[in-house]
Amino acid sequence: MTAERVTKILIVFYSRYGNTVKMAEEIAYGAKSLPGVQVTMKRIADDVPIEVVSQNPDWSKVVEDMNDRWPTTPIEDVVKELPLHDAIIFGSPTRFGNMAAPMKAMWDRTGRLWMDGTS
Numbered sequence: 001m002t003a004e005r006v007t008k009i010l011i012v013f014y015s016r017y018g019n020t021v022k023m024a025e026e027i028a029y030g031a032k033s034l035p036g037v038q039v040t041m042k043r044i045a046d047d048v049p050i051e052v053v054s055q056n057p058d059w060s061k062v063v064e065d066m067n068d069r070w071p072t073t074p075i076e077d078v079v080k081e082l083p084l085h086d087a088i089i090f091g092s093p094t095r096f097g098n099m100a101a102p103m104k105a106m107w108d109r110t111g112r113l114w115m116d117g118t119s
């Protein structure tokens with residue numbers, strides 16, 4: 001008897017206003033419906049101080065909701081997870097045609113994986 005193959009999918013996402021969270025959740029929902037698929041979600045923290053967020057009630061509510069559902073993971077712990085999965089899906093809002101800074105900061109911490117040729 002052969003052991004059942006499990007495909008491990010990691011979803012790494014960052015969101016400021018909740019849109020990317022919704023997409024990450026929908027992707028996770030779809031992926032989990034497939035047989036033999038295990039999904040792990042890792043949320044990267046924002047770089048905006050909570051004092052700024054708390055000045056806007058609507059934004060505060062979105063952030064509280066995100067924090068309840070998806071507590072953030074330190075970037076260095078997210079990086080450690082990357083080689084442990086078969087597939088990785090990254091989710092970031094577009095900012096001036098690029099990924100958002102917190103997601104870029106995560107990529108900038110992958111130098112060791114790059115130098116080691118970790119795939």
Ligand SMILES: Cc1cc2nc3c(=O)[nH]c(=O)nc-3n(C[C@H](O)[C@H](O)[C@H](O)COP(=O)(O)O)c2cc1C
Pocket residue numbers: 014015016017018019020021092093094095096097098
């Ligand atoms: C500073 C800033 C720059 C942005 N630049 C772009 C952009 O270049 N292209 C684009 O399509 N959307 C841009 N957006 C819109 C965001 O990508 C969009 O609102 C996204 O859904 C936000 O995701 P979030 O709700 O997960 O934070 C920008 C938003 C901000 C605040």
